[in-house]
Amino acid sequence: MTLPFRQPLPLLDNDVLRTFVAIAEGGSFSAAADQVLRTPSAVSMQIKKLEEQLNTVLFLRDARSVTLTEGGETLLSYARRMIALSNEAVGRFRMPDMKGVVRLGAPDDIGERFMPTILRRFAEIYPAIMVDMTVDNSSGLRRRLSEQRLDLTLVNCAPGTVTTEGEVIHTEQLVWAGAKCGTAHLREPLPVSIWEDGCCWRADALARLERDKRPYRIAYLSAHTMAQRAAVVADLAVAPLPRSYLTSDMMALGAKHGMPDLGSFEVRLLTGTERSDPVKAVADSVRFAFSEMVGMAA
Structure with a gap:
């Protein structure tokens, strides 16, 4: 019995796989285009070619989102492994001492x-x-x-802190975070969600409340920002957080809400x-x- 002649299987391009992984992880063709330094149309052409090579649809697309098909999920595992192996091989020769x-x-x-x-x-x-x-x-x-x-290590420095340690790599506004359209900031005493002792923001935030003679109580105490965010989103408390940490279901509370300014803080390396x-x-x-x-x- 003779086997039928077969054409060699196509080789997958690692650059295309990087684009595929960027889309899968970011959920967006446009965001992936920025990440891989290509135009959105070029990214779409890469994925179209990849789907033709594999004879399968990799993404389901609508006006708002991009999701992986079952075939896309299978390819994602292979793509990550192939990229990692390629990086390992290149690094072995180009950066032999970097280990x-x-x-x-x-x-x-x-x-x-x-x-x-x-x-x-x-x-x-x-x-x-x-x-x-x-x-x-x-x-x-x-x-x-x-x-x-x-x-x-990275460390946060409280607003107003004067120090020469390390180097400043980021400066950001610290704000009182509350639930969008929430009422926690109207309650007396003010319910506050805050970190355990040792957090550089804790003492400064509470000192500003005391300076304004604003009664407060520690409603939630945790060492994790996820707990602070959960208390805020549930409208059970307010919390001092970096402005960039606010999500669409949160809002920054300021003077018009009766909350003191918290100033900016530094991230130092x-x-x-x-x-x-x-x-x-x-x-x-x-x-x-x-x-x-x-x-x-x-």
């Missing part, structure tokens, strides 16, 4: 909002460098760095005594991510 473990610290709000994206992008560029992540409050992170249990090339690479990646965020907000 090891880097211990990085970050406050809870930064750890939740920014670090997953930063670490994922870093792993794509430096697959041989492992980053061990520690999330703690800023005072705890400073202590870990001084005890040489971290190589570098501190490094320990060990400044190896992998540590410098992580630091550069963090700096770039925050500069990119500022550029997007401008």
Whole structure:
């Protein structure tokens, strides 16, 4: 029995797979186009060609969203593995000395909002460098760095703090967050959702309430920003949060709501005594991510 002649299977292009992964993770062709530095029409052509190669539909599209089909979900797993293997192979030759473990610290709000994206992008560029992540409050992170249990860390500095430690990589307004159309800020005493002792924002926010002689009570106490956000969205309390942390179901409360101004705070990058090339690479990646965020907000 002779087998029928078959044409060789087509080879998948890693650049196209990167575009496919960017769409799958961002849920948008236009956002993916910005990420891979192509026009939306070029991205659409890449996906059309990919679907023709695989003889399957990868995305379901409507006016508001893009979702993966069953075939798209299957390809996503392969695509991530193929890109990771390609990065590993290229890194083996182009950056043979860039390997090891880097211990990085970050406050809870930064750890939740920014670090997953930063670490994922870093792993794509430096697959041989492992980053061990520690999330703690800023005072705890400073202590870990001084005890040489971290190589570098991000810390939040309270509004009005004068310090020369590390370098400023981000400055942002701190606001009182409340539920959209909520009433928590009208209650007496004011219900506040706040972090445990050690948070640099806690003392300053409460001091400003006391300065304005505004009665308050600690309604929710947690070390995690997710708990603060949950209390705010449920309209059970207000909380001091970075303005960028507010979602569509939240609003910033100001003077017209009877709330004191909280000023702006700094995010600083501190490094320990060990400044190896992998540590410098992580630091550069963090700096770039925050500069990119500022550029997007401008």
